Amino acid sequence: MDKEKKFVLGLVIIAVVNLFVALMTISFWFGHLLAKRFPKTLPVPDNLYNAFAVPDLILAAFLITASLGLLRFKKTGYVFALIGNGMWLFDVLLVATLTGFFKSGLILPSLLFCIWSIIYLWKKREIFQLFA
Numbered sequence: 001m002d003k004e005k006k007f008v009l010g011l012v013i014i015a016v017v018n019l020f021v022a023l024m025t026i027s028f029w030f031g032h033l034l035a036k037r038f039p040k041t042l043p044v045p046d047n048l049y050n051a052f053a054v055p056d057l058i059l060a061a062f063l064i065t066a067s068l069g070l071l072r073f074k075k076t077g078y079v080f081a082l083i084g085n086g087m088w089l090f091d092v093l094l095v096a097t098l099t100g101f102f103k104s105g106l107i108l109p110s111l112l113f114c115i116w117s118i119i120y121l122w123k124k125r126e127i128f129q130l131f132a
Helices: 009-035 046-050 053-071 075-099 104-123
Strands: none
Touching (some): 053 075
8 A cells, every 4th residue: 555545634634524524414314303303404494494304314325435435545435525525515505595694604614625625535536546
């Protein structure tokens, strides 16, 4: 294994943040849908609000797969990371549009991280021997 593949700080950061986001997304939706423990976070009707659960849970599955794959330098981890962070970017932009950027304390860091992670992953694609 190359020295470069032993430890890449950027990939570790992306993997840890993606795993954290995935676990928080899962806990939020299970808490909201099963126990009604969490209040609504978007100003939309209930049926539309609950429709966000399935895509968010799919996003969480992509992010968990990406996290595990990135830490093992797997090509699937790289692909799932790009797809998952792209989905997360779409999710952030959708929430920003629906809320009018009122929750910028959560939106802005997520937006910056998504953009940074996608660019960083693309620059590091040679580690995974894809598109090189």
